[in-house]
Amino acid sequence: MKYMLMFTSDGDGMDSGPPEAVQAMYAKVGEWWSTHSASGALLDGHQLQPASTATTVDPRTGVVTDGPFLESKESIGGYGIVEAPDLDTVIAMARTWPASAHVEIRPIVEQPGM
Amino acid sequence: MTDAEVAVSRVFREEAGRLIGSLVGRVGDFDLAEELVQDAIVEALEHWPVTGVPANPGGWLLLTARRKALDRVRRSARLAEKLRLIAASEAPLEESDDRLRLIFTCCHPALAREAQVALTLRAVAGLTTAEIAHAFLAQESAVAQRIVRAKRKIVSAGVAYRVPAPAELAERLDEVLAVLYLMFNEGYLASSGPAPTRPRLAEDAEWLCGLLVNQMPREPEPLGLLALTRLNRARARARLDAQGGLVLLQDQDRSLWDGAMIAEAGALIERAALMRRPGPYQLEAAIAAVHAESPSWAATDWCEIAGLYGLLLRHRDTAVVRLNLAIALSHVEGPERSLGLLDELSDALDGYHLFHATRGDLLHRLGRQEEARSAHRRALELTANPAERSLLVRKLVF
Numbered sequence: 001m002k003y004m005l006m007f008t009s010d011g012d013g014m015d016s017g018p019p020e021a022v023q024a025m026y027a028k029v030g031e032w033w034s035t036h037s038a039s040g041a042l043l044d045g046h047q048l049q050p051a052s053t054a055t056t057v058d059p060r061t062g063v064v065t066d067g068p069f070l071e072s073k074e075s076i077g078g079y080g081i082v083e084a085p086d087l088d089t090v091i092a093m094a095r096t097w098p099a100s101a102h103v104e105i106r107p108i109v110e111q112p113g114m
Numbered sequence: 115m116t117d118a119e120v121a122v123s124r125v126f127r128e129e130a131g132r133l134i135g136s137l138v139g140r141v142g143d144f145d146l147a148e149e150l151v152q153d154a155i156v157e158a159l160e161h162w163p164v165t166g167v168p169a170n171p172g173g174w175l176l177l178t179a180r181r182k183a184l185d186r187v188r189r190s191a192r193l194a195e196k197l198r199l200i201a202a203s204e205a206p207l208e209e210s211d212d213r214l215r216l217i218f219t220c221c222h223p224a225l226a227r228e229a230q231v232a233l234t235l236r237a238v239a240g241l242t243t244a245e246i247a248h249a250f251l252a253q254e255s256a257v258a259q260r261i262v263r264a265k266r267k268i269v270s271a272g273v274a275y276r277v278p279a280p281a282e283l284a285e286r287l288d289e290v291l292a293v294l295y296l297m298f299n300e301g302y303l304a305s306s307g308p309a310p311t312r313p314r315l316a317e318d319a320e321w322l323c324g325l326l327v328n329q330m331p332r333e334p335e336p337l338g339l340l341a342l343t344r345l346n347r348a349r350a351r352a353r354l355d356a357q358g359g360l361v362l363l364q365d366q367d368r369s370l371w372d373g374a375m376i377a378e379a380g381a382l383i384e385r386a387a388l389m390r391r392p393g394p395y396q397l398e399a400a401i402a403a404v405h406a407e408s409p410s411w412a413a414t415d416w417c418e419i420a421g422l423y424g425l426l427l428r429h430r431d432t433a434v435v436r437l438n439l440a441i442a443l444s445h446v447e448g449p450e451r452s453l454g455l456l457d458e459l460s461d462a463l464d465g466y467h468l469f470h471a472t473r474g475d476l477l478h479r480l481g482r483q484e485e486a487r488s489a490h491r492r493a494l495e496l497t498a499n500p501a502e503r504s505l506l507v508r509k510l511v512f
Binding site: 001003084085086087088091105107 | 222224270271272273274278282
């Protein structure tokens with residue numbers, strides 16, 4: 001099965017805090033990323049620019065607004081696409097994620113053409 | 115309901131968990147397993163009134179479910195592989211491991227607690243949605259929706275159908291124990307239906323608990339729950355009178371209690387205590403053991419029981435535990451103060467018949483008969499168990 005892992009971040013995301021701490025965390029994230037890429041579980045993923053760079057469009061009205069579609073303290077700071085046999089495997093992966101407050105796991109609808 | 119419908123609903127309750135567990139074990143698809151079992155039930159409802167209930171109704175239902183699977187193979191290419199697995203299988207019902215796996219799946223932490231409990235009772239124990247709603251003091255429609263959502267999540271989120279690995283096992287035990295505990299209570303004192311108790315369900319819960327004890331010999335809480343179920347069952351013969359009416363603990367003939375079973379339970383409690391990790395089930399078992407080992411109602415050590423409920427409150431601070439503590443204290447300090455403690459619980463427990471029954475008893479002991487009668491009437495409105503109803507009616511009459 002394929003899953004999307006959504007990594008949340010507070011405020012300015014991973015880049016807040018003293019530079020050494022930020023650097024150390026990036027190192028841990030890099031390690032996590034290469035471990036799970038090498039195992040074949042992590043198929044794809046990216047860190048996102050902070051929520052302050054988000055633009056939201058309402059296709060029904062065409063209205064364009066500044067900011068993410070949900071205003072909250074936490075926002076999505078990055079994502080990963082994972083292939084795993086079951087949810088327990090993904091939960092175990094998410095528990096070792098070194099950076100953010102929460103990791104939301106969502107199964108992906110696997111249909112051709114979507 | 116006709117006799118055949120009564121027979122089918124009884125068989126369904128008894129066999130549904132085994133059947134669904136067995137089918138989910140083969141195809142890993144809850145909805146499909148439930149649909150096939152439902153199809154078989156519908157067919158049973160059509161045939162049994164004419165042919166009579168077969169000698170082995172569970173086997174008949176499994177055979178029919180397999181035939182229904184074969185019918186569907188012809189209609190659906192997508193499900194063909196799963197359905198073939200069911201249709202081709204010749205194996206008899208081997209429900210033990212299937213049911214344990216089913217329980218752990220139903221109790222997966224990705225499901226909300228209420229959904230875990232409801233789904234396990236539905237899928238493994240075969241309770242109806244109405245019975246689950248009664249056990250939880252919840253709305254039937256809310257319970258039904260909870261179950262549907264939980265099943266959908268299990269399938270679409272890829273919740274594995276298996277007993278968890280050793281590293282996860284302890285973490286997932288709490289949910290499983292809570293479910294077995296509720297299952298046992300439902301069997302020990304049925305919430306609805308013609309029979310006041312459902313010994314088979316209580317035995318199933320105890321048997322599953324024994325299975326857990328075997329698989330997790332170093333965990334004290336399954337031992338505690340097993341001891342608790344055994345202590346309650348040791349008193350089973352004294353709980354109902356010849357007419358099937360409920361006999362209160364204080365009026366029970368203690369010579370009918372099963373002394374060997376009580377001793378076994380005591381040994382289980384001691385084995386658990388040696389692990390030095392007390393927990394709510396061990397404490398509840400200890401409370402039941404104080405009652406079981408007391409030679410008479412008058413000799414009951416209520417101080418010990420109140421103390422144990424006080425400890426239990428640290429693990430499980432619920433309105434029902436507070437209610438039981440108030441009952442114990444009423445025997446130590448008299449009913450007046452306990453009645454005050456009950457007032458604080460009235461919001462939380464207004465829908466719970468034993469709250470009103472307890473209130474009625476305390477008021478009766480205080481000589482406030484009119485109020486006692488109205489509390490007992492309220493309790494009567496809230497329970498469907500025939501033995502409890504007749505006991506409450508007797509209190510209202512005399």
